[in-house]
Amino acid sequence: MNLSCHNLTKRFGENIVxxxxxxxxxxxxxxxxxxxxxAGKTTLLRMIANYIQPTQGEILFDGKSVWENEQAQRxxxxxxxxxxxxxxxxxxxxxxxxxxxxxxxxxxxLHYAKRFELDLKxxxxxxxxxxxxxxxxxxxxxxxxxxxxxxEPTLGMDAxxxxxxxxxxxESYSESPSCIVLSTHLIGEVEGLLENVIIIDHGKLLIDExxxxxxxxxxxxxxxxxxxxxxxxxxxxxxxxxVGGLKTAAIMGTHEDAPASLDVTGLSLQQLFVQLVGNExxxxxxxxx
Amino acid sequence: xxxxxxxxxYLNSYKVSVSIFYFVFLALxxxxxxxxxxxxxxxxxxxGLEGGAAVFLLIAAMNSFKNYFLFHLQCxxxxxxxxxxxxxxxxxxSFGMMVVNVALIxxxxxxxxxxxxxxxxxxxxxIFLRMFAGGINLFAIYLLAMMFGYLFPVSxxxxxxxxxxxxxxxxxxxxxxxxxxxxxxxxPIMRFFLxxxxxxxxxxxxxxxxAAVFALADWLLVRNIPxxxx
Numbered sequence: 001m002n003l004s005c006h007n008l009t010k011r012f013g014e015n016i017v018x019x020x021x022x023x024x025x026x027x028x029x030x031x032x033x034x035x036x037x038x039a040g041k042t043t044l045l046r047m048i049a050n051y052i053q054p055t056q057g058e059i060l061f062d063g064k065s066v067w068e069n070e071q072a073q074r075x076x077x078x079x080x081x082x083x084x085x086x087x088x089x090x091x092x093x094x095x096x097x098x099x100x101x102x103x104x105x106x107x108x109x110l111h112y113a114k115r116f117e118l119d120l121k122x123x124x125x126x127x128x129x130x131x132x133x134x135x136x137x138x139x140x141x142x143x144x145x146x147x148x149x150x151x152e153p154t155l156g157m158d159a160x161x162x163x164x165x166x167x168x169x170x171e172s173y174s175e176s177p178s179c180i181v182l183s184t185h186l187i188g189e190v191e192g193l194l195e196n197v198i199i200i201d202h203g204k205l206l207i208d209e210x211x212x213x214x215x216x217x218x219x220x221x222x223x224x225x226x227x228x229x230x231x232x233x234x235x236x237x238x239x240x241x242x243v244g245g246l247k248t249a250a251i252m253g254t255h256e257d258a259p260a261s262l263d264v265t266g267l268s269l270q271q272l273f274v275q276l277v278g279n280e281x282x283x284x285x286x287x288x289x
Numbered sequence: 290x291x292x293x294x295x296x297x298x299y300l301n302s303y304k305v306s307v308s309i310f311y312f313v314f315l316a317l318x319x320x321x322x323x324x325x326x327x328x329x330x331x332x333x334x335x336x337g338l339e340g341g342a343a344v345f346l347l348i349a350a351m352n353s354f355k356n357y358f359l360f361h362l363q364c365x366x367x368x369x370x371x372x373x374x375x376x377x378x379x380x381x382x383s384f385g386m387m388v389v390n391v392a393l394i395x396x397x398x399x400x401x402x403x404x405x406x407x408x409x410x411x412x413x414x415x416i417f418l419r420m421f422a423g424g425i426n427l428f429a430i431y432l433l434a435m436m437f438g439y440l441f442p443v444s445x446x447x448x449x450x451x452x453x454x455x456x457x458x459x460x461x462x463x464x465x466x467x468x469x470x471x472x473x474x475x476x477p478i479m480r481f482f483l484x485x486x487x488x489x490x491x492x493x494x495x496x497x498x499x500a501a502v503f504a505l506a507d508w509l510l511v512r513n514i515p516x517x518x519x
Contacts, residue, residue, distance in 0.1 A: 051362055051516035073365035082518035084359030086302075096298065100290040100364035 001075065001146035001179055002026040003048065003066075007057035010043050010203075017043045019203040021057070025147070028177035030169075032194035032211070032269075034187060036277050039200045041183045042080065045149045049078035061147075074101060079140040080151040090135055091120040094142075101143045109142035112168060116161060129156030137165050141172045148180045154189075162186075166193060187270040197269065201277045211269065218267035219255045222248040227261055238275035250275070290364040295374025296381075299357065303349065303382050310345050311389065314338060318397075338393065339427055342386050343434045350379070350438030355446060362516055372511050375439070376504065383431035391424045411489050422489040429496035436503035443510045446517065 061072035199207040239250040413419040485492035
């Protein structure tokens with residue numbers, strides 16, 4: 001499986017949603033597609049899944065355009081908030097999906113439904129937001145497509161269901177590794193799952209690298225306020241938090257020996273993400289990177 | 290989703306609405322039949338099966354796009370497969386309803402009740418040829434109604450807010466214009482419809498040709514249609 005986006009641009013009228021995006025997905029990995037609201041994540045996923053056409057550029061799946069390419073689309077599953085299932089119940093949808101996707105595992109899907117306590121007889125229009133998400137993710141995990149696109153998969157799910165979903169995602173990935181693109185705002189929850197991180201901001205591709213590399217670019221120190229301030233002097237601070245007499249600072253750059261009185265930990269993806277996309281002016285980010 | 294699955298999916302979704310249509314028709318037929326037993330039969334009139342079915346199919350086709358489109362995309366189908374599925378379903382539903390209607394009309398004719406049915410007034414002496422001509426005519430009308438009906442949701446889906454207003458006003462304007470023009474050109478229009486009713490095979494050919502033109506327009510609009518999600 002190889003999916004490559006070349007000079008991808010999408011405009012809606014005067015509004016440029018995606019601007020000259022280039023990246024390739026060719027390894028069975030879990031990719032995190034991150035970005036603020038309106039960054040262009042959903043638009044990108046919809047273009048890959050044949051929902052909309054790019055204004056410029058192309059998306060190739062194994063060397064062929066994905067647009068109206070049914071052979072490619074049968075190997076891509078998009079689970080999105082806007083997935084439409086009429087007023088059918090889950091049972092009927094599962095039956096149709098088993099005909100639509102060649103590797104769809106009906107038994108596994110029914111097993112997942114049982115674990116999530118999803119009512120298979122209930123019309124999808126009568127399901128709660130959380131259970132609609134449950135239906136989408138169990139279909140996605142059972143489709144066994146080489147490319148799985150999950151757009152806000154845990155929308156409306158309670159904590160128990162979110163945990164269960166992450167567990168099943170790991171199980172499914174371990175059993176049959178595929179390329180999974182996970183687009184979410186709950187960065188803290190998925191941080192441990194992601195192998196690669198793609199960050200889009202204001203329609204531009206900001207980051208496309210391994211989570212390990214990305215997080216090794218910074219670190220956190222915590223301790224007494226005065227000691228942290230002394231240590232941080234002259235360093236590139238990307239975030240600070242003070243509670244009582246203790247302070248935590250996130251620092252970009254190579255880790256230097258810190259005094260024994262300070263605790264040194266790794267940077268969290270969320271801290272890094274907030275710093276990278278937290279500015280209103282995108283041009284400033286490019287210079288910072 | 291293959292074309293076959295798409296076709297079966299469309300067909301399955303028509304099952305309920307078509308059943309309701311015939312249930313309503315048979316209920317009305319039963320009521321009319323009872324009424325003719327107690328009142329003077331000449332004062333009772335029952336008609337509209339053929340026309341009613343055409344209007345039903347027009348409206349059904351108007352509701353056969355948006356959700357189906359999004360569902361097909363969810364199932365990894367192309368627009369082409371969806372359209373082929375829809376086209377096959379429209380042809381089968383039109384044919385099926387024609388067969389059922391011809392059967393019902395034959396039954397009503399045998400009952401010799403005061404029903405007015407267009408097919409029975411076709412000027413062909415041989416009853417079998419008359420039913421055959423009427424059947425082809427009905428099929429062509431039903432197919433035309435479905436192809437025309439499908440054009441509305443697809444056009445409105447493609448257009449932006451201003452475009453929808455322009456199209457909506459244009460449809461209203463054209464309707465008013467047609468009603469005005471029909472008064473001005475009453476004689477040639479009447480002659481044309483008289484020709485159609487006297488020549489059911491020509492009429493069928495014209496309807497089928499028009500249905501093909503609408504089907505082509507439907508496809509031209511569908512083939513690159515972007516998915517708009519609320």
